[in-house]
Amino acid sequence: MRSQEPAEIHSGAAAPNGASHAARSAGLDIVRSIAILLVLVSHYGTYFTAWCGIGFPFQLAALGSYGVELFFVLSGFLIGRLLIDILDRGADARAWLIFMVRRWMRTLPLYYVCVLILAFAWPPQIWVPGHAALWRDLPGILTLTQNLAWKMHDGWFGVSWSLTVEEWFYLLFSALLFAAAAGLGRRLGFWCACFLFLLVPPALRWFVADSGQFAEVTSKAVIYRLDAIAFGVVVAWLQVRRAALMRAPRLLLAAGIAVVFLLWGGALDQLAQPSLRTHQTFIFDVQSFGMCLCLPAASSFRERCPAWLALGARVLSHQSYAIYLIHLSLIEFIDAWRKPLELTAPAAIFVTVMALFGLSTLSFHTLERPLLRLRPRQQK
Numbered sequence: 540m541r542s543q544e545p546a547e548i549h550s551g552a553a554a555p556n557g558a559s560h561a562a563r564s565a566g567l568d569i570v571r572s573i574a575i576l577l578v579l580v581s582h583y584g585t586y587f588t589a590w591c592g593i594g595f596p597f598q599l600a601a602l603g604s605y606g607v608e609l610f611f612v613l614s615g616f617l618i619g620r621l622l623i624d625i626l627d628r629g630a631d632a633r634a635w636l637i638f639m640v641r642r643w644m645r646t647l648p649l650y651y652v653c654v655l656i657l658a659f660a661w662p663p664q665i666w667v668p669g670h671a672a673l674w675r676d677l678p679g680i681l682t683l684t685q686n687l688a689w690k691m692h693d694g695w696f697g698v699s700w701s702l703t704v705e706e707w708f709y710l711l712f713s714a715l716l717f718a719a720a721a722g723l724g725r726r727l728g729f730w731c732a733c734f735l736f737l738l739v740p741p742a743l744r745w746f747v748a749d750s751g752q753f754a755e756v757t758s759k760a761v762i763y764r765l766d767a768i769a770f771g772v773v774v775a776w777l778q779v780r781r782a783a784l785m786r787a788p789r790l791l792l793a794a795g796i797a798v799v800f801l802l803w804g805g806a807l808d809q810l811a812q813p814s815l816r817t818h819q820t821f822i823f824d825v826q827s828f829g830m831c832l833c834l835p836a837a838s839s840f841r842e843r844c845p846a847w848l849a850l851g852a853r854v855l856s857h858q859s860y861a862i863y864l865i866h867l868s869l870i871e872f873i874d875a876w877r878k879p880l881e882l883t884a885p886a887a888i889f890v891t892v893m894a895l896f897g898l899s900t901l902s903f904h905t906l907e908r909p910l911l912r913l914r915p916r917q918q919k
Contacts, residue, residue, distance in 0.1 A: 571859055622638070654677075745820045858900060861907065
């Protein structure tokens with residue numbers, strides 16, 4: 540059976556070419572659902588507890604970064620399986636173009652709708668008084684270069700940083716992969732492309748890690764973060780090629796969960812303490828490695844999944860892209876109007892949650908799913 544077609548970061552796209560839900564991996568839907576829930580716990584937990592006048596634990600606030608990393612490796616895993624499938628059928632320029640058109644039709648329309656709405660309803664100069672005019676941010680936002688190798692301006696539409704990492708990875712990695720495979724053969728070309736994307740970003744992080752730019756540059760700029768997605772691609776290759784390492788998925792799952800929990804709890808920080816540079820260079824690789832170990836088991840979790848869990852995960856997975864794009868701007872907007880409108884904390888929380896899931900449902904059924912049906916078919 541052909542694997543489920545990849546859903547880009549946060550997207551939870553439908554099965555390929557109208558395939559039935561049975562063809563989906565419930566485990567991967569669950570992974571994507573966990574990723575978006577981690578982001579929501581981090582961002583919404585911070586606001587909700589502040590509205591209630593209580594503190595929010597740092598470890599819970601840190602879950603947002605883990606959610607984004609999980610999106611990255613999952614996206615690499617899914618997109619890797621599709622790229623391998625294209626390679627096996629014989630990749631050419633037309634196949635690459637169709638691949639990119641399908642990616643762009645899934646991600647960019649909703650992205651630009653969000654930019655348009657925010658530009659009118661919540662422009663930077665209103666979001667942060669004294670901020671530069673919108674036109675100074677807009678060229679980068681529209682060309683997905685707002686954080687290509689530098690810090691974003693003041694966090695307007697802040698969640699877009701991760702989408703730019705995804706989009707540039709799709710473009711650069713697929714082009715390099717197909718070119719390398721044409722010149723070196725599928726196997727050697729694949730590994731050359733992967734090693735380049737696994738080695739260059741940490742090398743770049745190494746040279747800037749001590750510059751004080753970790754939080755908003757090293758951790759979020761495109762050129763420093765492409766390796767996270769490449770980890771997922773490597774695991775996809777190993778699984779598709781039935782590598783010996785993939786024959787014990789439950790053991791890998793246990794090891795991956797252990798790595799992530801030890802990292803989240805700070806137990807692995809000591810391994811990277813010889814210098815701040817070492818920590819900031821390799822912390823993401825350790826995180827991505829641990830999460831990747833969980834994916835083979837998740838992709839096979841289908842037959843024994845309870846129906847209610849599979850349904851809930853599928854719905855949340857479908858809407859995860861819209862949820863991710865709108866959730867932060869939405870709560871910032873509600874936070875700004877909460878006091879003028881004299882909303883109590885419970886009322887503000889209720890409005891936020893209902894608006895988030897209402898808008899994401901509307902987005903998926905009126906914009907995203909119709910566009911999925913219009914996408915050109917990948918060559919057989």
